[in-house]
Amino acid sequence: MTEAPRNKTAGNIWSHYNPVRITSGQGAIDRLFSLDPPVAVGKRIFMVTSTGFTARGVTAQIEAQGRKHGLKNPILVFDGATPNPELDLLDRIATGLRGKGITRIIALGGGSVLDTAKAISVALPSDLEAPLDMVLRQGNPHKWKSRIPVVAVPTTAGTGAEVTPFATVWDSENKKKYSVSGEMVYPSHALLDPELTLTLPPKETLYTGLDAISHALESLWNKNRTPVSEALALKSLSLANEALPAVLKQPESLYFREMMQQAALLAGLAISRTRTAIAHAISYPLTMRFGVPHGLACSFTLPGLIRHYTQALNPDPRNAAMHDTLEILESLNLKAEIANYTGGEDLSKYVDEMLYPDRAWLYSKSINRMDLVCLLAK
Numbered sequence: 001m002t003e004a005p006r007n008k009t010a011g012n013i014w015s016h017y018n019p020v021r022i023t024s025g026q027g028a029i030d031r032l033f034s035l036d037p038p039v040a041v042g043k044r045i046f047m048v049t050s051t052g053f054t055a056r057g058v059t060a061q062i063e064a065q066g067r068k069h070g071l072k073n074p075i076l077v078f079d080g081a082t083p084n085p086e087l088d089l090l091d092r093i094a095t096g097l098r099g100k101g102i103t104r105i106i107a108l109g110g111g112s113v114l115d116t117a118k119a120i121s122v123a124l125p126s127d128l129e130a131p132l133d134m135v136l137r138q139g140n141p142h143k144w145k146s147r148i149p150v151v152a153v154p155t156t157a158g159t160g161a162e163v164t165p166f167a168t169v170w171d172s173e174n175k176k177k178y179s180v181s182g183e184m185v186y187p188s189h190a191l192l193d194p195e196l197t198l199t200l201p202p203k204e205t206l207y208t209g210l211d212a213i214s215h216a217l218e219s220l221w222n223k224n225r226t227p228v229s230e231a232l233a234l235k236s237l238s239l240a241n242e243a244l245p246a247v248l249k250q251p252e253s254l255y256f257r258e259m260m261q262q263a264a265l266l267a268g269l270a271i272s273r274t275r276t277a278i279a280h281a282i283s284y285p286l287t288m289r290f291g292v293p294h295g296l297a298c299s300f301t302l303p304g305l306i307r308h309y310t311q312a313l314n315p316d317p318r319n320a321a322m323h324d325t326l327e328i329l330e331s332l333n334l335k336a337e338i339a340n341y342t343g344g345e346d347l348s349k350y351v352d353e354m355l356y357p358d359r360a361w362l363y364s365k366s367i368n369r370m371d372l373v374c375l376l377a378k
């Protein structure tokens with residue numbers, strides 16, 4: 001009889017939970033106003049998006065769809081969402097919406113749009129005056145007790161924010177990044193239509209795809225991993241390994257767009273349990289200081305981290321998928337991409353910020369300051 005392999009999760013009690021209702025497929029956007037439970041037609045909807053969708057007519061199409069479904073009140077639209085949403089702006093929007101009878105929020109856009117909507121969804125019903133400032137910046141021990149349900153409609157294939165219980169908000173003046181998190185932060189619905197990702201420019205397709213890959217890897221090497229998160233992350237990685245190179249070559253392919261969207265969704269489901277780890281910890285100071293796009297900032301160290309993680313492991317099915325990913329990442333020459341933002345500055349001076357314990361400690365292998373300096377130098 002063969003001996004049972006040693007598995008870190010074996011023998012441990014684990015749990016997995018994700019309450020987001022998912023609807024996915026070509027044309028799924030047409031179900032926006034017939035989701036279960038349906039939007040109450042007499043109530044007020046707030047929609048968060050970015051100017052591009054309004055300019056391309058998508059916002060107007062959604063407003064028309066709402067009227068067709070008997071929506072009595074016009075949708076309140078905020079289309080000024082920007083990358084890396086600012087804490088003070090979110091507080092102002094949330095408190096400005098009080099008393100307007102908002103019963104549902106639609107978020108149409110990339111990760112920052114979804115994070116904007118999720119942060120507002122818990123800040124709006126809070127009884128605090130400037131909730132995000134008081135809870136995140138001032139450390140008030142307030143729990144998010146209620147929310148306005150969010151229908152998350154991602155238009156990129158990367159963040160997985162449509163199924164996670166956290167939203168990243170930024171305080172650029174004080175060079176800080178915070179996470180709004182907790183059960184109330186889950187969107188109520190995720191609506192995924194691959195057609196919405198067809199207009200994504202090449203760079204954003206690449207960077208958001210890299211974010212999804214980073215999530216799958218960060219979940220696989222995470223101290224919080226469970227058999228469920230591991231299965232989700234492995235499937236995500238194998239889909240992304242096929243879809244990302246293909247979609248970069250054939251951006252008009254709905255087949256590969258959908259495959260990449262599924263990869264991002266599965267990775268999002270995986271990190272909704274585990275959270276991210278060291279690659280994301282490394283990314284935050286670079287996004288804050290140099291404006292490095294999130295997907296690039298959290299992926300340029302992945303080749304080094306894959307080597308660091310797999311070097312001492314016994315034969316493990318995760319390694320095969322990781323090595324396929326390694327080949328793809330190396331072909332992309334991400335170090336050169338990142339130098340376009342950092343001007344080639346020595347990044348090792350930021351290692352103390354990168355070892356920010358909230359995320360870095362979730363990496364299941366030990367990594368010290370010197371390892372990180374070497375990783376950044378290679």
Ligand SMILES: [Fe+2]
Binds near residue numbers: 280
């Ligand atoms: Fe990420």
